[in-house]
Amino acid sequence: MPINNYKGFLRMTGFCKTKIPEEIMAALEPIKDNEEAVKAYGIHLGTEMCKKILATGIKTLHLYTLNMEKSALAILMNLGLIEESKISRPLPWRRPANVFRVKEDVRPIFWANRPKSYISRTTGWDEYPHGRWSNAQNPSYGALTDYQFMRARSRDKKLQEEWAVALNSVEDIYERFKDYCLGKLRSCPWSELDGLQPETKIINEKLGHVNRKGFLTINSQPAVNAEKSDSPSVGWGGPGGYVYQKAYLEFFCSQEKLNTLVEKCKSFPYLTYMAVNKEGNWISNVNQTDVNAVTWGVFPAKEIIQPTVVDPASFMVWKDEAFEIWSRGWAQLYPETDPSRKLLEQVQNSYFLISLVDNDYINGDLFSIFKDI
Known part of the structure; x- marks a missing residue:
């Protein structure tokens, strides 16, 4: 061992x-x-x-x-x-070594970079989603606790080195997110993982570009159309199958930028979005009961597997954690009276969290909506 x-x-x-x-x-x-x-x-x-x-x-x-x-x-x-x-992954996310979760094969995408937190918040479920997310019958998530914000000493040190820098304006905040997406930073307050994941590197230049504009990304995946399931960057499920993904982007932005984005979405019929602020104010072009499969795979002698979904009910649960990270994951790296800390708290209280899906996984271009913004 x-x-x-x-x-x-x-x-x-x-x-x-x-x-x-x-x-x-x-x-x-x-x-x-x-x-x-x-x-x-x-x-x-x-x-x-x-x-x-x-x-x-x-x-x-x-x-x-x-x-x-x-x-x-x-x-x-x-x-x-x-x-x-x-090295193949049985699913796009790592299944825990827990006898009660052996059949689990569907999760919301929002915790993709915080799997330990997701496991801790779902540990009390009687059943875990299998086959389709709708089978979960709206299970309740565990409350946020200190556990979700605990970090290993080495990770805390890395965050301190890379993220506890002087922030004089929101543009300085943009710069942190941009540098992380470009691989210049190894840590991120919104991720338990080490550095960028292989599939993120496919789109990291585009991510860097949108972060420069003030769309602060914390989760993403590129569109994939019938890629072999043993692909080193996007593959899962073992050899012999084909995997598919809808392009996905999750980010924070100001109310002003959100208003512009919502208006532009009217010209992009394949884009669906959900937006919510810390207070729970909701803006969306989908119903709150709509569940959208954003990853699926086709394998020999198996039914179609759809392990990752965008679920509005789970998004509303996740938003509390995502907004809390601004303070407990980042701002707390600074002394209480530090102006950088106050700036982060202002962003936390005024920005929206947006989940954006391009449902055209064949010809779509999710990043085109950010042009001219």
């Missing part, structure tokens, strides 16, 4: 009454407070141990992941046993 966390390593070895070689403790001691360095060492150590095992003629390795498979996959790639491009 790869070492992923120093305290967890000590706890596990203590529980198992394992004697730790001195050279391992000597290597870990200087880096014990640096989670990324500990993981990197764990991958290195695991790789070297596996090399020695394989060198003896043993042909089988058994790696425990404890639901943290990245280190194990890195070891296997170091050994040349798998290629990164061949």
Whole structure:
């Protein structure tokens, strides 16, 4: 089992009454407070141990992941046993190792970058959506708690370094979002993940452009039309199938920019949008009961799988969390009297959160609506 966390390593070895070689403790001691360095060492150590095992003629390795498979996959790639491009996802999102959720195969897109938060807010459900989101029968989400805003020390440090910069105007806020979309920053208050995801990199230049204009993106996906399911960037479900996606964009913007966007949407019949502010004021061209499948896959001998949806009821739940991140995820990185903190709170209280879908996944161009704005 790869070492992923120093305290967890000590706890596990203590529980198992394992004697730790001195050279391992000597290597870990200087880096014990640096989670990324500990993981990197764990991958290195695991790789070297596996090399020695394989060198003896043993042909089988058994790696425990404890639901943290990245280190194990890195070891296997170091050994040349798998290629990164061949690692497939069973679904577009990672299914948790929970016996009660084994059949879960549909989720709202809004928590795509905050899967731990989604799991925590749905942990009390009696049933998890399977087949179609409508089967969920409007389950209630758990309330927001401190848990949704807890961060690992290394992640908190990275956010502090990259996001706790002086903000003199809203344009400085635009710059943070733009730099993240262009891959210049590894962290984002609205994401639990590390850096941009592979499919985001397909459209990151376009994302950077709209962020410069004040449309502050926190979630997105490109349009996909019959891409092979083993595609390294957008594939899921294993080989032999084809996957599809509607272009999706979720962002914050001012009331003025929203008004312009709503007016322009009248000339784009394939675009559907939902917009809401912190107070819950709703603007949309869809009904609040309309559920829109935005990702689906076709596989041999299976029904069509549609694992990601845009659901208005869930959007209204998500908006509370999304707006709260302005203060608890970003503004709190600054001292209480810092002007940057006050600017972020002003944006939090005045901007709208928008979910925008281009339903023409074949010929559509979601980003064209932002031209001339």
